[in-house]
Amino acid sequence: MPMKVLHILDHSLPLHSGYTFRTAAILREQHRLGWETVHLTSPKHGVAAGADADREEWAEGLHFHRTPHTPLRVPGLGEWTLMDALTRRLHQVAAETRPDVLHAHSPALNAIPALRVGRRLGIPVVYEVRAFWEDAAVDHGTSRDQGLRYRLTRGLETRALRRADHVTTICEGLRQDIITRGIAPGRVTVIPNAVDAERFQLGGTADPALKAELGLEGCRVLGFIGSFYAYEGLDLLLQAFPRIHDQAPDVRILLVGGGSQAEALKAQARDLGIADQVVFTGRVPHDQVNRYYDLVDLLVYPRHSMRLTELVTPLKPLEAMAQGRLLVASDVGGHRELIRDGETGWLFPAGDPKALADTVLHTLARAADWPQVRANGRRFVEEERNWPASVARYQAIYRRLTGLGEAARAG
Structure with missing residues (x-):
């Protein structure tokens, strides 16, 4: 039986x-x-x-x-x-x-x-x-x-x-x-x-039409795709962006999804004077999500430090690694269990917008390291997760x- x-x-x-x-x-x-x-x-x-x-x-x-x-x-x-x-x-x-x-x-x-x-x-x-x-x-x-x-x-x-x-x-x-x-x-x-690595294809090429539609032509893109909860720390990414943009003017932010913080984030972008450099798409159909992932050069997971994020491991970084994508994340406990700094992604001190900006800029400047990091992430999920x-x-x-x-x- x-x-x-x-x-x-x-x-x-x-x-x-x-x-x-x-x-x-x-x-x-x-x-x-x-x-x-x-x-x-x-x-x-x-x-x-x-x-x-x-x-x-x-x-x-x-x-x-x-x-x-x-x-x-x-x-x-x-x-x-x-x-x-x-x-x-x-x-x-x-x-x-x-x-x-x-x-x-x-x-x-x-x-x-x-x-x-x-x-x-x-x-x-x-x-x-x-x-x-x-x-x-x-x-x-x-x-x-x-x-x-x-x-x-x-x-x-x-x-x-x-x-x-x-x-x-x-x-x-x-x-x-x-x-x-x-x-x-x-x-x-x-x-x-x-993750079931076989269910995730390696990231594809950006759709030029979608990129043009969103005003991202000729830009390098920082992205987050998911629910906009306060603990995700997207407010920190917006705080860090002016410093990033000063040194990398071609960089934009793409936020795909929705949730309780959506309106607050839009207001914050306006207050910071960066609303024209942050693209909010709203929620998109599940079967279209990969098209938006393919627009992103660097995924950012800036979770705030709190009991929930220190104790719990999220799925999104694993799914990103399974697709061979690049990611930067805060060093909360849930991320440290998944991400090996400099090997499968990059970590920065949680709650520090300057450190986030500097980590993003450092990562964007080290494109020669990207293929190895992508391969390391895919191997991690295939062999261990x-x-x-x-x-x-x-x-x-x-x-x-x-x-x-x-x-x-x-x-």
């Missing part, structure tokens, strides 16, 4: 995010290992309750069970009703599919229902931490650092970590934080972020919790 794992998720495809891309990669690799997987999303995926609610959906070749739910707009109670709805739906799906393992993915709002159902049905629970919800809420402005909601959320996460049969996480920074909460090191395993190597780490965890590996060997 193949291993059967029921994954409990915050949201999934067809929504596109780093969270959903990691999930899809894990599921597909587990299928290649011969395991059977079942997938359930929480009410946060966004399926309203009702007689005609879609309780199942296929997306990009993967089947998902949904949890219809009408949120309760009462402060402090909404999360509890969400967990209750997910508990009921999870119990139903688990009773029907009879998995060997319940694998809950961040946040704790998914882990607590998994623990409830796991205890009732006698199924071991793995909890995977991709980030701490309380830290993300601080950056998004929905919670105050060390405020009541922050402390309650942190307490809920710690409770889930202590009760889970095993904990997995995406990087060493998060692992160390989990251990400080009283979790034995042997119960915490890193399943690092990775690939999904087969990453997902294989689940095997020992699942086998120990279920005894299925021992049973197979005995047979």
Whole structure:
């Protein structure tokens, strides 16, 4: 009998995010290992309750069970009703599919229902931490650092970590934080972020028509493609740009995407007098993203230093390396786990616009080094940060919790 794992998720495809891309990669690799997987999303995926609610959906070749739910707009109670709805739906799906393992993915709002159902049905629970919800809420402005909601959320996460049969996480920074909460090191395993290098083609040639349309003809381009959250540090890139432009007048900035900081960044560009040198495209269709990447000479990831960025490794630098692209990034902990300064990219001290400007200028002036750095980055993801190597780490965890590996060997 193949291993059967029921994954409990915050949201999934067809929504596109780093969270959903990691999930899809894990599921597909587990299928290649011969395991059977079942997938359930929480009410946060966004399926309203009702007689005609879609309780199942296929997306990009993967089947998902949904949890219809009408949120309760009462402060402090909404999360509890969400967990209750997910508990009921999870119990139903688990009773029907009879998995060997319940694998809950961040946040704790998914882990607590998994623990409830796991205890009732006698199924071991793995909890995977991709980030701490309380830290993300601080950056998004929905919670105050060390405020009541922050402390309650942190307490809920710690409770889930202590009760889970095993904990997995995406990087060493998060692992160390989990251990400080009283979790034995042997119960915490890193399943690092990775990429499927074969799904990423090496960067192509810039489309002259698109370059002309955006006013970037004859320019060298610094770029960022993604969501404009405050922690991404795009304000720092704008602060650094006048110094860059003084010494390299042909340089422009291309910002592709949108998010909570979009209007503030546009206002900052106007205040700095650089609005005519910064191109905001807005969000672009997913199948067109590579056309914009191909316009960029140097990707910039200037994340600010905060708990979230010091602890969590992002996917974007890995995806950039898989495409053989060049990148400059701040030296926050999440970047230092991925980027080898001067070898696969370049790092600068976080929060320092002068250092960012100088690193960009130094990199632009060293074009002779670019081919080797591109090759080093591609080799890093092919040899060290690939999904087969990453997902294989689940095997020992699942086998120990279920005894299925021992049973197979005995047979």
